[in-house]
Amino acid sequence: MSEADAETVPGRGTIWVEKYRPQTLDDVAGHDDITARLKSYIERNDLPNLLFSGQAGIGKTTCAVAIAKELYGDSWQSHFLELNASDERGIDVVRDQIKNFARHDPGAVDFQIIFLDEADSLTSDAQAALRRTMEQFSDKTRFIMSCNYSSKIIDPIQSRCAVFRFGPIPDDAVAGYVQYVADEEGIETTDDGIEALVYAADGDMRKAINALQAAAVMGEQVDEESVFVITSTARPEDIKEMVRHAIDGDFTRSRSILDELLTERGMAGGDIIDQLHRSIWEFDLDDDDAVRVLERVGEADFRITEGANERVQLEAMLASLALDN
Incomplete structure (x- = not known):
């Protein structure tokens, strides 16, 4: 297929996550309070060191790049260094790349920005060196760090940053x-297709847009069925039915649904655990049943994480729920 032909097929030609990445803070969806505070820093040209924490796909990197674009305009790349700390996580990256950029004269601007993505991957020694670098070049360099878990960032760095905690993007956004x-x-969507995308994304905008692009290639219309197939996500009603049969003591029927999810749909045990965990309170269970399910889910998740067989642990979880009946 030629490039010209590819452009006429929905989902081909470009990566939509990058094509539709917000370019300004005003375009960022779902974080109005955070973007309002960031815009106030930009208006005063008084940016502190920033620490963005939260799950993947919710706008941390987008906000960092948008800040640079709004501060520096077309020359933003000259004053903005982006590094992924998960690629180079040792002390050498701080001593070499970060320090070399930080000591540069920012020229016509008041300060330059170093953005460290996935900063929680930095080793303890690297973070200690980073703290000293932040102090040494505070007059001409600002740091923006993003992480999934702020608890993995040492306290001396956290205390030098304004911390912004990004929650999952709201479903309506x-x-x-x-x-x-x-x-x-120009993609035709159905209401249940959009709902399925929102459910599968679970607050992750990047995942939602990637799923939309993948589903758009499958047919003329993005509907519920195509979304659940492309994202390898179980329908919420299937998860609910599986748990309900187990609680009612019908282990055979519950195990049959689990087998379908694992074998026919190719779902991973960890994905089933995640869906179970976030859906428990939507199952209309009484408190005692919900507590029992949560306890069994937690135990199965731990054992799977430790390397146990996924199918055995999930079947054991359902069997335990059935025996408690």
Whole structure:
């Protein structure tokens, strides 16, 4: 297929996550309070060191790049260094790349920005060296760090930063932005298709847009079925039915649904655990049943994480729930 032909096929030609990445803080969806505070720093040209924490795909990197673009305009790349700490996590990256950039004269601007993505991957020695670098070049360099777990960032660095905790993007914001992308690309969607994208994304905008692009290639319309297939996600009602049969003592029927999810749909045990955990309170269970399910889910998750067989642990979880009946 030629490039010209590829452009006429929905989902081909470009990566939508990058094509529709917000360019300004005003365009960032779902974090109005955070973007309002960041814009106030930009308006005063008084940016502190920043620490963004939260799960993947919720806008941390987008906000960091948007800050640089709004501060520096077209020359933002000259004053902005982006490093992924998970690639180079040792002390050498601080001593070499970071320190070399930090000591540069920012020229016409008041300060330059170093953005460390996945900063929680830095070793303890690297973080200690980074703390000293932050102090040494505080007059001409600002640091923006993003991480999944702020608890893995040492306290001396946290105390030198304004901490912003990014929560999962609200469902209505995900739905609105996904619909906007679909409209821009001329993709026909159904209401249940959008709902399925929101459910599968679980607050992760990047996952939602990637799923939309993948589903758009499968057919003329993005509906619930295509989304669940492409994301290898179980329907919420299937998870609910599996748990309900187990609680009612029907282990055979519950195990049959589990087998379908693992074998026919190719789901990973960890994904089933994740869906179970976030859906428990939507199952209309009484408190005692919900507590029992949570206890069994936690035990199965721990054992799977430690390397136990996924199928055995999930079947044992359902059997335990059935025996408690």
